[in-house]
Amino acid sequence: MPVRDHRTDPHPATPRLRHLLTTERPRPDAIRTSPRAWRLAVATVCFGAFMGQLDASIVTLTYRPLRNEFHTTLAGVEWVSLAYLLTLVALLVPAGRLSDARGRKLMYLYGFAVFTAASAACGLAPTLTALVAFRTVQAAGAALMQANSVALVTTSAPPGKMRPALGIQAAGQALGLALGPTIGGALVATVGWRWVFGVNVPIGVIALIAGHYLLPRTRQRATSTRIDTAAVLLLAATTTCALLALSIASGLRLPLWTALALAGAAILAGWAFTRRQHTHPRPLVDLALLRTGGIGPGLAAGLCGYLVLFGPLVLVPVDLDRHGTPPLIAGLVLTALPLGFALAATTADRLLPAAWTDQRRSRYGAAGCIAALAVLAAVPQQPALLPGPLALLGLALGVFIPANNTLVMKAIPATAAGTGGGMVNMTRGLGTAIGVAAVTLALHLGGTGTGARTATLVLLAFAALAWALGYASHHP
Template sequence: MLTRERPRPERLRTRPWAWRLAIATVCFGAFMGQLDASIVTLTYQSLGTTFHAGPAAVEWVSLSYLLALIALLVPVGRFSDVHGRKLMYLYGFAVFTAASAACGLAPGLLLLVGFRVLQALGAALMQANSVALVTTSAPPERMRTALGMQAAGQAIGLALGPTVGGALVATLGWRWVFLVNVPVGIVALVAGHYLLPRTRQRSGDARLDPLGVLLLAGASTAALLGMSVSSGLGLPAWTAALLFTAALGTGWVFARRQSRCAHPLVDLRLLRTGGTAAGLAAGLCGYLVLFGPLVLVPVVFARHGESALFAGLVLTALPLGFALAATLAERLLPASWDDRTRARAGALGCLAALALLAVLPMTGALLPVPLALLGLALGVFTPANNTLVMQAVPQSAAGTGGGMVNMGRGLGTALGVAAVTLALHLAPGPAGPRSAVAVLLVFAAAAVALTSRKASSKH
């Protein structure tokens, strides 16, 4: 029972709407992952006070999770392609839920960071399989609708995160930011057991490149540590240059090994088909732009003496816009627009919203407008961009492709956290928030450029 996938009940499996229940179940995981991601940024001030730590140390509560997630997503996706995506997805829920409870009970910052790594293992098992379960459960002609439903689940988690996180921090304390995942995880485990389909196609080869995993983790860790040192982590300044050099060198070795290894962690052949590489890079930029404000706004409001609850209420405009667009775009956008046109329009919308954010005063009365516009643009961009990537990946490699999509998402999220923290540190005072927005503008412009490229043939 614990080592093989269980089928859905026959009377459920044969229903024409069974795929919608499967997608709704996947949305539990999307909801949990994004709820956790958006809630944690609201705890930074409380964690710093509780554990007597500065921002550069506290941000590792997020970065440790993201680094582990980045390193694990593709290997877990490959493993799931062979052993069953439903089975691995359910194990992910179990690990994530147990680790969330441990995070909520952690007695120190170091242990909290360690439990976040364990939580990332559970998240990797869920996220590496989420896109694959969506694309293999839904009929081909409903794939964009299904991915839009998943994006809406993510957006609802993001939308509730700032408000719920602010309320929890202000009333029950930061520990409940993690403990709130436990009841959701239990419900999702039961739903997944009965509603998710078994894996129909498997790749048959789970062999991995362990050195590739270590090189990817090393390059990511070195780069983010370098940014963290530059943000005031407390290490000598020369270590930042050393870390950035190590990140570049390790990244180069990783890329070379992937091109020569018999069983690469990242199959470069997939990156050369159908504009997959450009789509993954654009997705990274999109998530960097999404998570940057989730770090920036609470810091700005804390400097003005506002509460975490107030910051959370203002921030809700961003993921709420994302949820509305991801849910309604299919009905409201012109039917003649293909996925590339939608992705490009969403990226241009991000650029316009950030330009508005750069010139408006950062007050509670005005901030919701550009944040909501940014969320709407990202809600158009993300499902369309993910669809472009997954349509270019063979179904037998759907888990690997889903892992690559989520690895790009994790890298974008980590860079959003680190880049905003670095910008605020390098430009202290009133200039800091504007500098952070300028960084986000650069990545939004990159997303526009990437979605404007014509895809090469899938074959």
């Protein structure tokens, strides 16, 4: 048998494999030329939109079984959520820049593959530490998906179809957010918490196959992938140290001196991050941009809005569990919040008066959050009484958050739209993470008697801050 010389072989195995793994594959001609091609591409992106929001609203239903199985505290279990959120915040901007240069379709599919494999690993995790580690990997995949979703939608849609395309994607996100608590409660009550993560696997496999055939290749790419790695690490250190300190105060089994050391490290890393943003030519956060047009207060108001949205996703199931409510019932009760948000976010344009500007929607939405949380703090924490104020809170947030984000993006110059979109995504992740940590701390400090009411009042304070920030930043 002749020996093949790899130096003269025109098709060696290694380069072919490298080409396969680093090159975006074209769509079949029958799909590419179809008038429905853009709809198929948008529908494929909706898999990621659905899974991302489903995961965000489903995981908190696993807190009780995780505490029981791994014999730990609520402050320990919350890191199943926090590890995911912090990784997502740190990697969104780098993932976006990498995708602009290497190809959005390619990175999106890699994200799905990582997310799906990590979901399977989460479902098989033998310890809480392993579960948190796998959640970190899962978030890395989610960052690649989220950083590319809007770009894939906008580049797939033909002229005049961008708004409907983005509306379809928003509907996918809303559906995942609304179904998460019900699906999570049903899975925990029947087959166990591990299937909360396992449910992502079949969806991910279908999405990978669909993406390979239905997503378009990247036509225009950036020439540089330079990322300020030091800034990414400083941001991650700041947020992680700060939230670890909060977790220790919330009952995490570590000495008190470590909380003080972590708080000091968070302050130091935050100072270093801010200094670097002033001096770096391509900062992760453009501090000069934050000082113009009310953008800074608008982003802060958005952070408060996401905090108020996701805080109850921890508060309600934990508090109902203390009163002996089954997971399925708790999930059904909690569904009222994301369902209200989904309804408002997808129908507000058609139902609200046309004369209402984004400023007015923002103010009325924040005021509605204050009213809903005031009712939630006043009523007894019983399953029959919670869906009403939770649905009202969801409706108010569904009006406030899109309007506030629109105002922020309108204030950002077109030349900095990508940077502005990245900052909006970062505030969403940070708001979600702080909401989880703040509610956990309030539950711990308030104890079994008044913990839920204390946590609700904390959320009420943040809703009032969102109203004040939004009103100040957008007041003529």
